Amino acid sequence: MEGIAEGAGLDLLDILALNCRSEIALGKFSDGCTTLSWKKNDNARVLSQNWDWTKTVSKNLAMVSIEQPGKPTIYMVTEAGIVGKIGFNTAGVGACLNAIRAKPMISSKIPIHVALRLCLESDSAEAAVKTLELIGGVASAQHILIADSTTALGLELSPVGNKYIPEDASGIVGHTNHFIENRYVDEPPWLSGSPIRLRRLGELTQGLIANGVEGDAITPSLLRERVFSDTFNAPQSICCEEDPSRDISNRSSSLFNIVMNLDAKNVSAEVVFGRVGSGEEGPVLKMPW
Template sequence: MTTNDMDPIKLTLRGSPRETHGQIGLQHGRALRDQIRSQIGIYDTMFQHTSKLSWPEVRAVAKEFQPSLQELVPDIYTEMQGVADGADLDILDIVALNCRSEIALGKFSDGCTTLSWKKSDETRILSQNWDWTATVKKNLAMVSIEQAGKPTIYMVAEAGIVGKIGFNSAGVGTCLNAIRAKPMISSKLPIHVALRLCLESISVNDAVQTLESLGGVASAQHILVADSTKALGLELSPVGNIYLAEDASGLIPHSNHFIENSYVDEPLWLLGSPIRLARIKYLAQELISHGVHGDTITPALLREKIFSDTYNAPQAICCQEDESRHISTRSSSLFNIVMDLNSKNPSAEVVFGRVGSGEEGPVLKMPWV
């Protein structure tokens, strides 16, 4: 684990083939013990405010997910147990963190804006601003996971959570948009586990096949997944999925509402979501009209021209805190990631903070070694 005053934690996790997942979890729990405990405190406060659930009650809901995790993803469950052991916590604390998007039925205010852009027939750019309460920023880590027989994962993750936003050495990347919709079915995969499974895949098709073969996800969410030759917007729900293909310009933009999936009851919960979606489409088409394509689609350009955009603030692509909301549910853009997905040398640039604000951190590289 490495860090300094300016950089987030950088954590490399690896295990021997025989004990891979248990060792990876144990390393995670030991290295991020303080951050995991801080996350539990943050979500305890948030659950009480949004759902009137105390942490013991949250753990009771998490227990509903335990049998399906043990059955569907035993290796990942073993990793969660290792995280719990390393942090000296109960397994249900870690299950609760990894099911936090499902437990409160989406009663959070996390809004994110994502974009996939076809750079060439052999490369996709995958990017997003991740918006969430600023209280968790100190508990984010840049994590790499090395597993025998699987691609190496590079992701930005919350402490204690096993899957998030990032890419792997096979050139498969993931972004996430929260959706608020019913129902939630605890016998299916929590979305953060689904993200981890995507990041263990060797292609978009492999990721989709894995999720389908395991019975799908527990709550409505959108995963934008891409590899070097294909991108799909996975509008997922426990009662039916819709997959969005690239448009004629090679784009898949998304925000925090379903575009085509009508299987679930989804009242509009973030008024700025349709505005952000229209805005990112407009900004991308503006760049295309000015001749931006191929190698001119750079992380710096996307940060400057798209992800720093403050139109319709505070619910902008570059999200600002809304001071009218309770402190535990005020969202702002905590980091931006731009992934260059190619099968030979996938990489990413990450900037923590609100890009274009003048207060963001330096440009960080993944892989960082």
């Protein structure tokens, strides 16, 4: 954060506040993201997400690589100035994020974007979980889907207690913007489409499994075309559309899709900016580049 502040000619506290923006802003805005981890085999997982927020943020998105001595190299999609977000590292650890609106928020604990950075500096999913437990948890209720080549866990995190969701019988962990198991927090309903998206995610993935999709057939293009472009229950769909009934400052849509291949033999990702399947999305970009 000090380096970002110096490079941008800003005060360190400005960058610190930016990295607390989820804790500051979640009481006021509407978000929505859909995350999925899918086991390809015992030594490979696919980790993927649509990230939804207001279109005004899209110009601030950046694909970055971060090299640090003695740590894995990080590749992630983030908002400029934010030190940890959605991506993976060369050790094969990946992280996705679902925003949750719940109380309490405890400011003495670490912001979720710092927690994401710690996950992306880890050598394994297990090590990431141990780090988060060692530092005493996070400041606000959030869900991090953490995975490596052999493990995937849905981390329903909060300042007052965590719940971890393992892979189901199909090797899948799916999540949207409400807690499934964590009852430690006060979480009033705030996105009516979140449970619908989660059910739809299950229907789509189970339908693919029933049609014989497994292993290497679980490709980025398949997930973009058959899952993340889905518009069921629009505008609050997996491929989120702007809701014209909301104020312009509070309309969400899917701003990017990422599909990570967490395989020790080929750790990589594909990123598409915009709403996949809409005809207006950008080209497929690769990480590493």
